[in-house]
Amino acid sequence: MAKDISVPFSYTKDGIYYFERRVPRDLQKHYSASKIAYSLRTRSSSVAASRATRAAQQLDEYWYHLRIKGSELPGKHLLRMQQNATKAPGSLLPSEHDDNATVSQSEAVAIYLRLKGQNRPVTFHRAAERACGYVIDVCGDKDLLGYSKADATRFRDAFIERKLTGSSITRIFGTVRSVVNLAASEVGVNITNPFTGVYYDRQSGVIERAPLPADVIKAVQRECMKIDDDLRWLVALISDTGLRLAEAAGLLREDLVVDADIPHVVVREHPWRRLKTCTSARVVPLTGMSL
Structure with a gap:
């Protein structure tokens, strides 16, 4: 990180300017962090100076209201809702x-x-x-x-x-x-x-x-059989079911039903693994390498 004195409240990283300003001690109870920092999304010092100055002015105005009126005004990124x-x-x-x-x-x-x-x-x-x-x-x-x-x-x-x-x-x-x-x-x-x-x-x-060609999938499955460890079991399970990686990685052993008339996997939400959408909960047949 580097400082550019021509741009207030900022530093540069990989040529990009970032805004940074510490939250005053008397207002830190309103924030989830001790400072506010985010990208100004520019490499231009003049543009960065304008954006940083404007951001600092907006913060000063927010902080004035917080001090004078006790308002719990939401900040742009870090000011948290005081739900309690x-x-x-x-x-x-x-x-x-x-x-x-x-x-x-x-x-x-x-x-x-x-x-x-x-x-x-x-x-x-x-x-x-x-x-x-x-x-x-x-x-x-x-x-x-x-x-x-x-x-x-x-x-x-x-x-x-x-x-x-x-x-x-x-x-x-x-x-x-x-x-x-x-x-x-x-x-x-x-x-x-x-x-x-x-x-x-x-x-x-x-x-x-484009979907993976069948011969590529077969080659991957053969490598899974050769290496035969938990990571390759995961890849093999995905290869013939189309499960999302997170869905397969979040399964419990009882989600794998292999002794049914049609072996299948039950995809459902767990406390440690959310589903992407509500309709993602489903039953998926196990066939081929996944079985």
Whole structure:
């Protein structure tokens, strides 16, 4: 890591600028870490200086409210929801007497994670925070009613400029739409989501994966028989069932039913291994090398 005195609150790693600022001691109770650090996503010192300065100003404003009003305002990445605090969850909602009030993007993601993030893996939380963090970086942390279609297209153009694949853009837009829709519903406002119906080439950069040829699968299976250890058993099980690696690695012995009329494996959720989707729970016949 290296410091660049021309860019405040920053350091560089592999040529990329990162924002870094320590949380004041009197406010650390609101945070899950002692400092805030994230990539500024640029190699340009002038761009980094602008972004770092803006981030520092936003933090100063947040910290002012935290000190003066005791507000538990959600931070962009590390400020955690105080679910056990005396303030009710509804305190994030706007005043019922303010017809034009809604919530900011950073507040929206906090509402989203509070409602839909229960018992979800850390990757779910990171995906929502990352996607909405992109919105804040490109378009600002606006009130939900303040975003326009021009903001959404600028958001899209930023990803195209970074050469993200169409599937990655689709995933990010899907998360942002879900956050905006749920938060708007929670605060009781009707909104035309500007992040809906944005055009881009969904096939851009997407490479269709070809299935492994049968002779390659047979060669792998022969090697599994030769080496004959637990890792090769796992590969062999996957080779003829199509199970996901995580599904196969998370099985219990009783999930393998080999004495039935049709030998099969029961794929189900365990405390140590979640399923990717609710419909992933299934019974898969054991045949060939997997049996």
